Amino acid sequence: MACTCVETVNEKLKERNTRLTQAIVFSPRKDDCLMLVTEQIETGRGKPKAVAMFLTYCPFCGVAYDG
Numbered sequence: 001m002a003c004t005c006v007e008t009v010n011e012k013l014k015e016r017n018t019r020l021t022q023a024i025v026f027s028p029r030k031d032d033c034l035m036l037v038t039e040q041i042e043t044g045r046g047k048p049k050a051v052a053m054f055l056t057y058c059p060f061c062g063v064a065y066d067g
């Protein structure tokens, strides 16, 4: 990651048994991606599944992630 915000926030969340969701992506990217958790609005047969959102900028300081 281009900054250490994720590590800093995870350290603060640790005392509450919580951490940010990160996903390992099998691509030429060097680092893990921070993933925004999403959910499906309507469920049922034929409804499209929810998509995952991977952040390209740090949500805490605004620095662009590599790639």
Ligand SMILES: [Zn+2]
Residues within 6 Å of the ligand: 003, 004, 005, 006, 058, 059, 060, 061, 062, 063
């Ligand atoms: Zn940051």
